Amino acid sequence: NAGVMQNPRHLVRRRGQEARLRCSPMKGHSHVYWYRQLPEEGLKFMVYLQKENIIDESGMPKERFSAEFPKEGPSILRIQQVVRGDSAAYFCASSPQVQPTSDGYTFGSGTRLTVV
């Protein structure tokens, strides 16, 4: 049973390009969370999705960032017209249900985005 799979592991983009980050949740998990970790910082919540629905995007910047979790395929975090400040590690986590449980989420290994 594979864990949460994120790809690519490392992504380099020039300023103004688009970055697409992918996350495949664990089998049987229908809830996906995206977090961003800036250098020397903790993880900050960005967006919470269920299949085909955005449940909470309160942590996501209003411009240039979007997320989706289609019925088929991985969840995608898209950053348009990247700027240097977008350089960070982006982590995806998944869980089987939303009700508080003893299980913390299962996190992927992250995508490290570098904007040059």
Next chain:
Amino acid sequence: GEDVEQSLFLSVREGDSSVINCTYTDSSSTYLYWYKQEPGAGLQLLTYIFSNMDMKQDQRLTVLLNKKDKHLSLRIADTQTGDSAIYFCAERENYGGSQGNLIFGKGTKLSVKP
């Protein structure tokens, strides 16, 4: 809003005990977590504690929760060099549409000297 605070650095000698402290603000949190992050890696769930518990022990790990003071600690007994990592405290939001989101501290970097 909710906030989780941790000291940023801790240095111990191999074989000693490490104690990492955390304070949080959301009194309605039901679960509190400790995660470990090794360099270049994702987060690994170490342990958790339910808010109606005072203490939880799991092999070398002991979690203490003081709900009145909103203080959480992680004790690692017989610390080994392999324990060197960043340790994140996290609380789980428990209201409205944000139900289930985790609020993380900035992490405590534990360095274990041989």
